[in-house]
Amino acid sequence: MTTIFMQSRISPLVGRTALATMFALAALVIFSNQSAAQAKDEEVLSGVVVGVDTDDNGNLTRLAVSDSSGQVTTFKFSTNTQFGLENQAGDRWVSSHSDDPVEAARRLRDHRERFAPITVSHANGIAHSVVEREEGKLETNLGYLFAVFVITWALFFAYTLYMGRKQRVLQYEIARLKGMFD
Secondary structure, eight states: OHHHHHHTOOOHHHHHHHHHHHHHHHHHHHHHHHHHHHHTTSEEEEEEEEEEEEOTTSOEEEEEEEOTTSOEEEEEEEEEEEEEEEOTTOOEEEEETTTOHHHHHHHHHHHHHHTOEEEEEEETTEEEEEEEOOOSOHHHHHHHHHHHHHHHHHHHHHHHHHHHHHHHHHHHHHHHHHHHHO
């Protein structure tokens, strides 16, 4: 019986690889929690565009969005505000407010006319991104996806080690039985 346990010892390379994998996963969890904490400062609002204000040059200055309860929220923009909007044909336009505020105003007016829903991530009345309506909270969904990913790989490696040990036991038993009949 002691021979079986001696043969099922994990090789040092496999042990080091498993240890390195665990450290990498721990680091990933720590960093993902930090980015999730930073993302919690932003709020997300989905609704339809009810107002687009521009300056004398046609540059976008303010945006009013009505949510599903009818509450209207007004947003201002920073130079870092990102846009990801589609037209009626489904062509996606991605840009920042500093690149083309005139086109942003035109696209948002188009959304207002079509009653096309948008999602605005914002903090303190400043819009950080304006995109086509998103379903659900992306950070929460990615957290669940990451958890399932980690659990699946942990189970896969545990199963592989378990089956390796079972295979060594069977090989030992086969060799012992062959020795009995030879």
